[in-house]
Amino acid sequence: AKEKGRNNYQFYTPLLNSRTLDRLKLEYDLRLALDLGQFELHYQPQIDATKQQLYGAEALIRWRHPERGLVPPNDFIPLAEEIGLIIPIGGWVIAEAARQITRWQAEGHKQMVVSVNISALQFHQPGFLSEVQAIMDAAGAQPQSLELELTESMLMSDMDASIHELQLFRDLGYRIAIDDFGTGFSCLNYLRRLPVNILKIDQSFVRDMQSDEASLAIVSYIIRLAQSLGMDTIAEGVETSNEMTLLVNEGCRLMQGYHFSKALPPAQFDAWLAQWSAR
Ligand code: C2E
Ligand code: CA
Ligand code: CA
Ligand code: CA
Numbered sequence: 001a002k003e004k005g006r007n008n009y010q011f012y013t014p015l016l017n018s019r020t021l022d023r024l025k026l027e028y029d030l031r032l033a034l035d036l037g038q039f040e041l042h043y044q045p046q047i048d049a050t051k052q053q054l055y056g057a058e059a060l061i062r063w064r065h066p067e068r069g070l071v072p073p074n075d076f077i078p079l080a081e082e083i084g085l086i087i088p089i090g091g092w093v094i095a096e097a098a099r100q101i102t103r104w105q106a107e108g109h110k111q112m113v114v115s116v117n118i119s120a121l122q123f124h125q126p127g128f129l130s131e132v133q134a135i136m137d138a139a140g141a142q143p144q145s146l147e148l149e150l151t152e153s154m155l156m157s158d159m160d161a162s163i164h165e166l167q168l169f170r171d172l173g174y175r176i177a178i179d180d181f182g183t184g185f186s187c188l189n190y191l192r193r194l195p196v197n198i199l200k201i202d203q204s205f206v207r208d209m210q211s212d213e214a215s216l217a218i219v220s221y222i223i224r225l226a227q228s229l230g231m232d233t234i235a236e237g238v239e240t241s242n243e244m245t246l247l248v249n250e251g252c253r254l255m256q257g258y259h260f261s262k263a264l265p266p267a268q269f270d271a272w273l274a275q276w277s278a279r
Pocket of ligand 4: 179180
C-alpha cells in the first residue's frame, strides 16, 4: 500500500504543481467568500478642489481573507471575471454601495455621489439595468447618487448597444463615468455619441505630468475635450498639493488621490470627513 501511494504521488505531482493548487485554492475560497461575508467596500473621497468641498466617494472592493489578510482587487477580480463570479460579486458591490448611500443621506450628506466599478461581463448581462433599479429601490436610494464607472474598451466592443444601454441609465438619472480615460486609444468620434457625465483622467498621466510634457499635454487635452463636450473631468491618483494646483489651473474641478485620502472603511471615512471639513 505504501509503495502504491508513492507511485500515485509521483504520478500526480507534475499535474498538480503548486501554482495550479494555489489557483484552485484561491478559486475555491473565492466561491465561498460572498456567502461568508468576506467582502468589504472601502471608500475614497472625491473632492471638488475649486470649492474645497466633498463631491463623492469611489467604492473599492477588498476581500478580508482569514489567512491572506486584506486582499486587493487586482489579486482576485481578474479571476472572478474569468469564472463568471463577477456577476454575483458585482451585484453585491452595487447593493452594499446603495445601502451606504442611504446611510450617508440619513446623516445629511444629501449631494454625495458614490461611484462603483462595473466589469464588462456585468454591464453586458441582459437585465443589468433592471437589476440595478431593483437594488436601488430596495435600499431606498436615488439614481442621482450612483455613478457607474465603465471603461472605454468595454463600450467599444459593441458601440450601438452600449450607447443605447447608457442612454437608458441616463434617462433614469444615473451618472456615468469613463474610467482610466486616455489609456484605451479611444476613437474620438464615439465620445460625442456617448451619454457620459465624467471622464476620469487616468492616474498614469497625473503621475507623470510634472516630469513629462506629453503627459501634461494629454491631461490638458482631456480637460478641454470634456469641457467642449459638456462633460466633467476627475483626475485620479493626485498625491501632492502641487499636482492639485496644476490640475486646478488646467481647469480640472474634481480629483481623488492619496493627497486627500486613500480608500477607507465607512467609519474611518466619516472620521476623515469630519476632520477635513473642520480643517
Ligand atoms: P481603479 O478603478 O482605476 O481604481 C483606482 C486605484 O488606484 C485603486 O486601487 C485606488 O486605491 C488607487 N489609488 C487611489 N488614489 C491613489 C493615489 O493617489 N496613488 C496611487 N498610486 N494609487 C491610488 P485598488 O483599490 O487596489 O483597485 C484597483 C482596481 O481594481 C480598480 O482600479 C478597479 O479597476 C478594480 N476594482 C476595485 N473595486 C472594484 C469593484 O468593486 N468591481 C470591479 N469590477 N473592479 C473593481
Ligand atoms: Ca475606478
Ligand atoms: Ca481608474
Ligand atoms: Ca483600472
